[in-house]
Amino acid sequence: MKNRNVIVLLRVPFLDKIPSLKTLIIYLSKQGYHITIVSAYNEKYPQFDFQLDNISICLVKQRSKAFEVPTSIKLLIKSVSVWAKRRPKFFIGGDASANMLLLRLSRILPIKYINFLLEYPDINSSKETKSLECASYIITHDQWHSAFLQEHYKIGVKKFLFLPNASYTPMCYEGENYLYGELNIPMDKKIILHSGGLGKWFLCKELACSTGSWPDNFVLVFHTSHMVNTSPYYKDMINNIPEKVRFSIQPVPNEVLDKLVASAYIGIALYSVPELGYRALYMGLAAGKIGNYLKCGIPVIASDLPSLDYIKKYECGVLVTDVSQVGKAILTIQEHYELYSKNARKCYQELWNPDRYLAEIEKNIFRS
Numbered sequence: 001m002k003n004r005n006v007i008v009l010l011r012v013p014f015l016d017k018i019p020s021l022k023t024l025i026i027y028l029s030k031q032g033y034h035i036t037i038v039s040a041y042n043e044k045y046p047q048f049d050f051q052l053d054n055i056s057i058c059l060v061k062q063r064s065k066a067f068e069v070p071t072s073i074k075l076l077i078k079s080v081s082v083w084a085k086r087r088p089k090f091f092i093g094g095d096a097s098a099n100m101l102l103l104r105l106s107r108i109l110p111i112k113y114i115n116f117l118l119e120y121p122d123i124n125s126s127k128e129t130k131s132l133e134c135a136s137y138i139i140t141h142d143q144w145h146s147a148f149l150q151e152h153y154k155i156g157v158k159k160f161l162f163l164p165n166a167s168y169t170p171m172c173y174e175g176e177n178y179l180y181g182e183l184n185i186p187m188d189k190k191i192i193l194h195s196g197g198l199g200k201w202f203l204c205k206e207l208a209c210s211t212g213s214w215p216d217n218f219v220l221v222f223h224t225s226h227m228v229n230t231s232p233y234y235k236d237m238i239n240n241i242p243e244k245v246r247f248s249i250q251p252v253p254n255e256v257l258d259k260l261v262a263s264a265y266i267g268i269a270l271y272s273v274p275e276l277g278y279r280a281l282y283m284g285l286a287a288g289k290i291g292n293y294l295k296c297g298i299p300v301i302a303s304d305l306p307s308l309d310y311i312k313k314y315e316c317g318v319l320v321t322d323v324s325q326v327g328k329a330i331l332t333i334q335e336h337y338e339l340y341s342k343n344a345r346k347c348y349q350e351l352w353n354p355d356r357y358l359a360e361i362e363k364n365i366f367r368s
Contacts, residue, residue: 004033005088006366009079011071011097012118013042013062016253017225019167019288020141020354021094021116022048026168027358029054033366036086038078039094040071044227045251058082076101083109089366090136092116099131112136114365117145119286120279123152137365139163144284144307161361164285164352167254171295171345171353176262179221183246188217192330193264193298195223195257196289199233201280203270206323208237211244213327220268223248223260258296266333267293269302270323282307285352294348299340301329314347316340 008025015022015037025035034054040062041047048057060074079091079101091113093099102113115135121128132138133154139161140146146160179191192214198204204222211220228234228249238247252260261267269290271280284307285291293300300317302308311317317340318329333340 003087003089005086006033006035006090006092007079007082007086007088008035008037008039008092008094009075009098009102010037010039010094011075011101012095013040014045014226015039015048015094016045016251017288018094018118018165019254019291020163020165021092021118022254023166023168023354024092024116024139024163024358024361025055026050026052027354028362028366031362034086036082036088038075038082040075072097072101076105079105080109083111090114092139093131093135094118096121096128096131099135100127103127103131103134106134114139117141117149120145120148120282129153135159137161139361141165142285142307144282145286148278148282161357161364162285163354163357163361164291165288166285166291166295166348166352166354167258167288168354169254169258169295171297171348172258172262176259178256178259178263179223179248180263182260183221183248185219185221185246189219190217190265191263192218192220192266192268192301192326193223193261193293194220194268194270194289195261195292196225198222198224198228198231198237201272201275203272203323204233205237207268207270207326208242208245210323210326211242213324214244214330215327218265218330219244219246221246221248221264224251226251257292261292261298262296264293264296264298265337266317266330267298267300268326269293269300269308270320271303271305273303273305281305284308291348291352294344294352297341297345299333299337299344301326301333310347310351314343314351316343316347 036056041059042062063071093102095118115138117140304319304321
């Protein structure tokens, strides 16, 4: 039997915030591969547990004090130990730092690795450049990402395989009221949901301030993917919270997240180009919150960016050039809500659904 061992290395402590990687891990495990996840962990993020026999998890504590052993050193030692035991066909680097660690390992051990591109790289980082160019394959979200990488790096087109940033859970849930119960929101209100990160990159303060012009029967809920109670940005928002704004700051697993998202009326996905630059302009199918909204049949209001033009094409939401346009976009969607909701599911099924991509990844990488 061919080698069916795979090691996934993560420097970041939040696998649950990388739905596409989690989806790939679960898919490969169901195809009979043994997956060992070597990852850092941090108390701010929920620890993951797949409860599948052929997925093993090896965690190292993320450094929190200056005199501790650096997290990267802990991960390198643990990776070598697991490699000696498993001798995997491939490592998968789940984030930029993990791939730079694998580049170092590849110089001392006979390993091959797959660069799972979580975010656009820093084009000024020579180490990140090398970790991309030396990878056996690159799994990225879409053609926007591959075109960017081919423009800036020495990477052949045959190295790329695509996987949108979508979770493994099935299309779901109509008639959910999760957020209504959790936040004691009256059932006559309609929830506009911002799910995921909280910060200036997503124009959260500006979005909250815009709610003053919204109709009275709409409320804005910020659900965060990690604990933000110590964040200065969150504290400032809490101290100046508008009447129509609520916060849900307890992270939840993917299955619960679907129910949470499905209890919303419209999903919001705004990105600041001044803050994020090309990472916003070429967001494409990396925007996990958009994929989650669409999967649950929730229409989307998003930033008017070239790589999000599919929202306009599928008529599953409204694109805005400024936060001040969100109120009007809500009313536009409300006028033809059922059509927008139907199109959201269609867009997910035709463009986002990972089932369309996973078999191709296994065929090209693991069966070649």
